[in-house]
Amino acid sequence: MKGLQVRNLNKSFGGLVVARDITLDLAPGDRKALIGPNGAGKSTFTNLITGILAPTSGEIRLDGRDIGRLSEAQRVKAGIAKTFQITTLFRSLTVRENLRLPLLERRGLTARMIGRADADPALEAEIEALLAQFKLSAFGDAKVDRLAYGQQRLVEMAMTLALRPRILILDEPAAGVPSSESPLISDAIAALPKDLSVLIIEHDMNLVFKVAAKIIVLVAGAILTEGSPQEISADARVRDLYLGAHHD
């Protein structure tokens, strides 16, 4: 079976249950969103998928292969990549250097001690292509901490895409991005490769309804419901619990 399969995933810290029997499928090309109130366990769930946290019980499979025991780095190699809720970049490095690192890692070159890191023309061409794709060509030599926050989010997305993942988890990609820069994010998500499976965790409902074909609602560590944006917005429980009266 292609894609990501999560079965009966549980995680607890002592008596505190943060993931409760979560079952979820992400097929190639899927665009799903995971929403829920603060503290629902969304980031915990992504940490379980990416290997930052180990589940108490349950199964995580990628293309039918059990990846539950793989380290975070091994899961990246297997094809799962994520962006962080709070932008996590190499702040004193330039945008190009930020992109160069995942590309070197993907090509298995980071242990090489001889030859300059910027000496591979094919790799440099790939950096330029990513810069162009995310409209960052003018900022290649700028240190990332000089960029606007929305652009930093794009750099993070470009770095993740440089790994050529099959499963991409975007943890609140629009968090902290001014509304004026928000279209940068939605356009970038819309332009992602069609065969890439994307799970987006987001509070910005406009963005969620714009990019996701399916929405999963997580409450208190458990899936409350799953459905199309129309079904979710019409669900009275979701409206009460999360969307509130703001969403029409």
Added chain:
Amino acid sequence: MMRALFTLGPYAGLIAAAIAAYYLFPSNLGFVTTVVVAMIFVLSLDLVMGVAGISTLGHAALYGTGAYAAAIFATLVSADPLLGLAVGAGAGAAIAFVSGLFLMRAQGLTLLMLSIAVTEVLSSLANKYSGLTGGADGLSFTPGALFGRFEFDFYGQLGYIYAVCVFLVVFGMLRIVVASPFGLTARGIKESPARMRAIGTPVYWRLVSVYTFAGAIAGLAGALGAQSTALVSLNVYDFQRSAEAVIMLIIGGTGRLWGAVIGTIVFMTVHQVAASADPFNWLFVIGALVLAVVYIVPAGLLGLPEMVKKLTGGAR
């Protein structure tokens, strides 16, 4: 052409400075050699601390092990200096790898404390196995002729030239490594280990690799130091050696290799001059120097031109 000049220019400067020192301080070549050895040691620390962001106050563990390994090898197996250097580098790398396996799982204050603990353990071992190490009396040996032909002289002329050559090789090698994918990865780990893991880098093993490589350089410095004085004693594991190396790096500026070179020269020169002028209160001068650098030029002396440029630019 410009790139070649950019690459070779600093080397020409270093060689010119080394030649100048040879003629300017003919009766002090022993001290100048000590400075060169310290530069190699601090370069190793810069790779660990400045480039990869590994906090340590136990770098002397790697230096001391290299020094003892070279001395014991010279006593028991062969007095060939180059073989001794290789043995020192190998011993430094081995102890860095073994200790790195658990040190690299820690960070911050825990790592600092553990790195000191490793040095103390090694110092105790060196003291306990006095039959091999000479214990508190130290281990004296006579380095053999270089290339089987050139004997080390009483005035330290050959020792100095030898140390400078080793330094130039190490410095060139480190510049290559820091500019390589391995070096960029180490910088990435310093910036954000979490992001490095998220791009698939096995951060722990990469840190162990960096520490092991730096261990080889520190061990080589230890071996060179032992050969230049023909003596190794327990003070190679002194906490002061580790702490002073950190201070030298802070004075010069971290993460750019040149900072290690400049910081070591400045620290050791000030140390020498201040200690000669006032043998009891020279530490006051060192303390004042560190305070001045940290508060006025936080990026180290290497950041001075940039700071001056900013200040003069701002004045216009």
